[in-house]
Amino acid sequence: MFVPEFVLEDRGEFVFVANHNLESPETILLSVKYNAARIAFGKTQLPPHIQSCRMIYDIRGQVVSQEVIESVREALEGNCSLEFKR
Numbered sequence: 001m002f003v004p005e006f007v008l009e010d011r012g013e014f015v016f017v018a019n020h021n022l023e024s025p026e027t028i029l030l031s032v033k034y035n036a037a038r039i040a041f042g043k044t045q046l047p048p049h050i051q052s053c054r055m056i057y058d059i060r061g062q063v064v065s066q067e068v069i070e071s072v073r074e075a076l077e078g079n080c081s082l083e084f085k086r
Contacts, residue, residue: 002045013052014042016080020057022064022072032075039079053080060086 006015016038020031039053055076064084073082 002042004042007046007050009050011052012050013054014046014050015054015056016042017056017058021062022057022059022068023062028068028072032072036076036079039076054083055080056083056085058085 004014005017007013008015016035018031018035020034021027022031035055039055042053043051057072069084076082
């Protein structure tokens with residue numbers, strides 16, 4: 001089953017929230033791979049006019065460097081727009 005957190009039909013956008021641990025190289029890689037697959041699958045399940053994804057990473061309570069944030073941005077570039085909630 002595919003269920004995004006929100007679908008903003010008028011904007012052609014679906015939204016995911018990721019509350020993933022980004023404090024180690026292993027968890028960063030797992031998060032990026034999981035979310036890339038989640039986005040790709042989501043695009044196959046939604047109507048053609050809803051193909052833009054916004055991913056919100058909730059990193060409150062974690063110590064995440066700007067370098068890590070940029071590496072996640074680079075890894076998911078082209079798949080979605082990204083926001084990080086601190």
